[in-house]
Amino acid sequence: MTVDDRFVRDFREGQEEPLGTRNEIITGPVSEWATDFSHLEPEWAADPYPIQDDLRGRCPIAHTERFGGGWLPTRYEDVAAIAYDTEHFSSRAIIMSNYRPPRDIAPVGAVPPISSDPPFHHDARKLLLPAFTKKEVAKREEAARAFCHSLIDGFEGAEIVDAARDYAQHIPMRVIADMLGFPPEDGPRFREFVEHALEGVNLPPEQRVANMGELFDYLLEQIRDHVAAPRDDLTTYLIDAELYGRKLDPSHVAGTMALLLIAGIDTTWSAIGASLWHLAKTPADRDRLVAEPELLPTAMEELLRAYAPVTMARLVKEDMHWRGVDMKADDWVLLSFPAANRDPAQFDRPGEVVIDREINRHAAFGLGIHRCVGSHLARMELRVALEVWLERVPVFGLADPSTVAWAPGQVRGPRTLPLRIG
């Protein structure tokens, strides 16, 4: 057996800085959403739905010059068409920012398989699927439930708690840290990595590079620790995994770990927080779920539809005329699953939360080949988090609606959510 020396040297050493393209960073109030949209401005973070509904009615594929140029489709049919069309739209970058990675980073991308295009995508994704089936993630339910209870035990004596900071964020952090085999006490660092990756989009490029560097320093440290002492977790699994008859490139191992860490945390944190926010301000729904816990799986799908946390991005491959607009090569497309989920052409009463909605073909976990690989895990965490909360804290409300703060950017959920529980 040969020694695995892939991670002895830092795989980033000797790599040239990827060329890519940078553009001017434009921030500040949006004058006209149809021609200057930005999902990073406070108005969008606070309440993007009226903006999306307005656009869907008058300019269903909005444009912006920010981020070097991009499009925002708001109709379900357009979002679905782009999600399915990997021939004209690339996933080589999936966070709309002021930097476009070079074309030759495709079809692998920096964080496979979410950043990968066919045919590589299928093979990289196949490596992960068995670890994320419903059956497999069910094995983690008991530990997740006990952890949720321990968080609520910590509320003892408090009248007001921050459900985002003191409850929602910790649940996916703990679960993914366990799956990857990272120290559970590193949670605060994970939060920093998430904020850097998803909310720091308009920071200066040097700062973004430095922030990503910190994440990959951390991952390399964890990988080396696992090479020295292999164990039964996803990190060791990825270190040992093979594709096309050989072990994965070091950058693939680290990139996939980065993906699982980042995408596994703030998405579910956002879904749990948004669900509790809705129930806190809607006592009728809250009381019904307390009285009818068997309705929760149905209600959860409706909360996922109405408050879908995740928006993805694509890059246009070549200049083309697409459904009435002239897209240029390397234009961004913001793939808003939240906007698709509120399209009246697809859903009755789309703006209302109907917790017993029986037919709910929502796109919260995406559509097509990039369907969220962690969707079964996310659903388990969301269900357990809400079950435990409703069982332990059946009566709660917003302590002060004006202090609720939502994350800007492509993953939207409450980051501050003070609830009165006593």
Place this chain on the structure above:
Amino acid sequence: MKVQIDPERCQGHGRCYDLSPDLFTEDDEGYGRVAGDGLVPEGGERAARVAASNCPEKAIVLVEEA
């Protein structure tokens, strides 16, 4: 009635085996599979329709018998 899954469309969302576990199951990668021969037992038509109408990929085909 018979249920079928179009494997070209199924992406493993798992709504069918979540909602109608008597008619659908999952494979080792989480993709949906028809349980048994896909024949819907009497009284199971509603479960079949619920699964079909919640599949985000519209991958479930209901074959009504003549």
